[in-house]
Amino acid sequence: MIEFRDVAYSYGGGELLTGITLSLAPGSFHFLTGPSGVGKTTFLKLCYAELIATAGTIEIFGQDTRSMSRDAIARLRQRVGVVHQDCEFLDHLPVDENIALPLTVSGREAQIGNDLDELLAWVGLRERRHALPPELSGGERQRAALARAVITSPELIIADEPTGNIDWEMSLKLLKLLIELNRLGKTVLIATHDLNLIRAARAAQASARVLRIRNRRVEPAGAEL
Numbered sequence: 001m002i003e004f005r006d007v008a009y010s011y012g013g014g015e016l017l018t019g020i021t022l023s024l025a026p027g028s029f030h031f032l033t034g035p036s037g038v039g040k041t042t043f044l045k046l047c048y049a050e051l052i053a054t055a056g057t058i059e060i061f062g063q064d065t066r067s068m069s070r071d072a073i074a075r076l077r078q079r080v081g082v083v084h085q086d087c088e089f090l091d092h093l094p095v096d097e098n099i100a101l102p103l104t105v106s107g108r109e110a111q112i113g114n115d116l117d118e119l120l121a122w123v124g125l126r127e128r129r130h131a132l133p134p135e136l137s138g139g140e141r142q143r144a145a146l147a148r149a150v151i152t153s154p155e156l157i158i159a160d161e162p163t164g165n166i167d168w169e170m171s172l173k174l175l176k177l178l179i180e181l182n183r184l185g186k187t188v189l190i191a192t193h194d195l196n197l198i199r200a201a202r203a204a205q206a207s208a209r210v211l212r213i214r215n216r217r218v219e220p221a222g223a224e225l
């Protein structure tokens with residue numbers, strides 16, 4: 001699904017990431033970990049063509065991101081659901097309209113009906129559907145962001161520190177949702193610094209793999225995690 005071949009990325013100074021060769025198979029479940037500032041968000045952005053490698057090749061869904069047109073990148077993004085670290089919403093729109101936004105803005109309003117009701121129930125926000133984003137708790141925001149990321153039925157789900165600001169119980173609920181998505185065949189990639197979350201995931205989903213950024217490289221983590 002995603003192939004990195006000798007990839008490097010630099011924001012203009014020295015290389016932040018270098019020598020990355022790896023692949024994420026369809027249906028796999030990966031964590032990406034490493035201390036703050038090592039480049040986790042940058043790596044995720046390379047995985048959905050928000051950033052283009054400064055050296056090497058990245059293929060997403062079999063397409064080389066360096067040679068893709070803007071339209072092709074826009075089409076590729078429709079196959080990826082991203083839960084961003086900051087979980088921003090349009091504060092003047094209720095939760096359900098925010099979740100449906102990816103369909104509304106791409107002219108697919110007709111799809112909203114039942115899908116949205118099911119999704120609200122799945123993330124436990126049916127009762128909160130008319131609330132405005134500033135009225136939501138941290139956990140509710142994260143679940144709304146996950147619902148928004150998956151409403152278009154993406155094949156790949158990328159979440160950047162999805163449990164960053166929420167308590168442990170809520171983190172486990174969110175993890176359960178991500179594992180369910182993986183069991184439905186979605187490929188899942190989660191950046192987190194929370195090693196307990198990784199341990200909990202491995203207990204529930206034995207095939208979860210862990211990548212770590214160290215010395216500017218993304219590599220499989222050892223058995224210590």
Ligand SMILES: Nc1ncnc2c1ncn2[C@@H]1O[C@H](COP(=O)(O)OP(=O)(O)OP(=O)(O)O)[C@@H](O)[C@H]1O
Binds near residue numbers: 035
């Ligand atoms: N647009 C940008 N321009 C220049 N430097 C950037 C840009 N975005 C990120 N950086 C720098 O690249 C480095 C890696 O940032 P990144 O956000 O990828 O790390 P991270 O591991 O996700 O950090 P955190 O865990 O704190 O979110 C940081 O030093 C950051 O300041």
